[in-house]
Amino acid sequence: MNIALIAGARPNFVKIAPLLKELRSRPAFRTTLIHTGQHYDDVMSGRFFRDLEIDPPDVNLSVGSGSHAEQTAEVMRRLEPLLAERRPGLVLVVGDVNSTVAAAITAVKLGIRVGHIEAGLRSFDRAMPEEINRILTDSIAHMHFVTEESGWQNLLREGVPLESIHLVGNLMIDALEAARPRWEASTIFEDLGLEPGRPFALLTLHRPSNVDDGRAFGRLMGAIDELSEILPILFPAHPRVFPRLATRRSARPAPARGETMPESGLVALEPLGYLDCIALMSRARFVLTDSGGIQEETTVLGVPCLTLRSGTERPVTVTSGTNTLVGSDPARIVEEALWTLISKPRPKSPPPLWDGRAAERIAQVLETAAAGRSEAAGAAAARGQREVR
Ligand code: UD1
Numbered sequence: 001m002n003i004a005l006i007a008g009a010r011p012n013f014v015k016i017a018p019l020l021k022e023l024r025s026r027p028a029f030r031t032t033l034i035h036t037g038q039h040y041d042d043v044m045s046g047r048f049f050r051d052l053e054i055d056p057p058d059v060n061l062s063v064g065s066g067s068h069a070e071q072t073a074e075v076m077r078r079l080e081p082l083l084a085e086r087r088p089g090l091v092l093v094v095g096d097v098n099s100t101v102a103a104a105i106t107a108v109k110l111g112i113r114v115g116h117i118e119a120g121l122r123s124f125d126r127a128m129p130e131e132i133n134r135i136l137t138d139s140i141a142h143m144h145f146v147t148e149e150s151g152w153q154n155l156l157r158e159g160v161p162l163e164s165i166h167l168v169g170n171l172m173i174d175a176l177e178a179a180r181p182r183w184e185a186s187t188i189f190e191d192l193g194l195e196p197g198r199p200f201a202l203l204t205l206h207r208p209s210n211v212d213d214g215r216a217f218g219r220l221m222g223a224i225d226e227l228s229e230i231l232p233i234l235f236p237a238h239p240r241v242f243p244r245l246a247t248r249r250s251a252r253p254a255p256a257r258g259e260t261m262p263e264s265g266l267v268a269l270e271p272l273g274y275l276d277c278i279a280l281m282s283r284a285r286f287v288l289t290d291s292g293g294i295q296e297e298t299t300v301l302g303v304p305c306l307t308l309r310s311g312t313e314r315p316v317t318v319t320s321g322t323n324t325l326v327g328s329d330p331a332r333i334v335e336e337a338l339w340t341l342i343s344k345p346r347p348k349s350p351p352p353l354w355d356g357r358a359a360e361r362i363a364q365v366l367e368t369a370a371a372g373r374s375e376a377a378g379a380a381a382a383r384g385q386r387e388v389r
Pocket of ligand 1: 010011
């Protein structure tokens with residue numbers, strides 16, 4: 001089976017790392033890795049390929065940044081001739097970024113089958129661009145690989161046929177487990193002058209609703225400033241957030257090499273690579289975030305996660321994990337964070353199948369499907385021959 005695997009942005013790279021490795025270890029598959037170029041800076045792309053030991057992409061479409069329409073259209077425009085020429089038997093897309101929906105539409109319109117990995121997640125908030133990407137991708141995909149029970153139920157409710165849905169676990173957790181020895185060996189603590197046992201918190205923010213509107217960002221950062229009087233809050237800032245963060249007087253740069261991390265304050269960092277980010281997350285007293293993937297990673301690491309959103313498309317991280325939805329009210333954020341600091345961590349119970357073997361299950365489903373399809377094709381050919389005779 002000839003498979004084209006599409007990846008465009010940071011969280012996609014994490015998910016394709018274990019999957020590509022698994023597919024390339026099995027003789028049943030021939031794979032082409034297509035990088036759309038949605039993320040292109042070394043800190044957003046190249047470093048992830050190195051950290052996660054992903055083979056370099058076979059093709060890079062280099063679409064770059066733009067408005068949603070521009071970026072989506074550019075992926076489609078550049079991908080179409082490539083897929084038309086190579087005609088893979090299956091296009092696999094992951095997650096919910098613009099590259100995901102663009103690749104799915106392009107493939108389906110060329111008559112190529114599409115598998116969506118991380119299907120069925122729903123925030124029920126159509127103001128999120130990712131929610132639109134998820135709904136559209138799922139509605140046209142032929143195979144749906146889901147990470148949690150809610151995904152399964154959402155798809156069934158939307159009329160997706162049961163036989164196309166496969167609960168396989170979570171590739172993010174495969175990646176985390178596979179890289180464990182390497183992130184455990186990260187030197188980020190020494191690099192930042194964080195002595196062993198020194199409490200700190202980690203903050204990530206990049207959702208348009210939190211960072212594009214100056215007032216919303218200012219309110220959130222007011223709560224962060226208050227908390228940063230108690231312990232250092234490390235904020236590796238996404239490129240879209242940097243300009244706003246730079247205007248805040250409370251943000252200070254990371255300590256120079258050889259200096260010690262101060263006992264409090266908001267510390268602005270460049271975007272982190274995968275290994276350093278997981279290493280910091282694993283030892284943080286708590287994580288404040290609006291990212292989807294980090295809600296999942298903290299659940300498995302057993303680290304309290306305060307999600308700065310009012311809902312989540314990953315409800316299992318709340319019911320079986322360490323996630324608490326704290327919304328955007330500054331008083332609530334401060335209260336929940338203080339409560340986390342004085343209360344005992346909840347015992348962790350990873351969600352079903354979040355065991356590092358999702359890639360294996362996906363490959364198994366694909367092998368079975370390929371065998372079924374070639375059997376069906378063989379039977380049809382035999383039928384055809386009989387009819388001709
Ligand atoms: C995208 C995804 C989001 C995902 C996030 C992970 C969509 C709609 N959003 O958001 O779901 O959680 O990636 O990071 O697909 N930029 C750079 N260098 C880069 C890439 C981007 O400087 O390598 C800057 C550009 O100014 C760009 C902006 O970041 O305009 C936003 O990038 P974009 O890919 O459009 O969306 P993200 O916010 O990264």
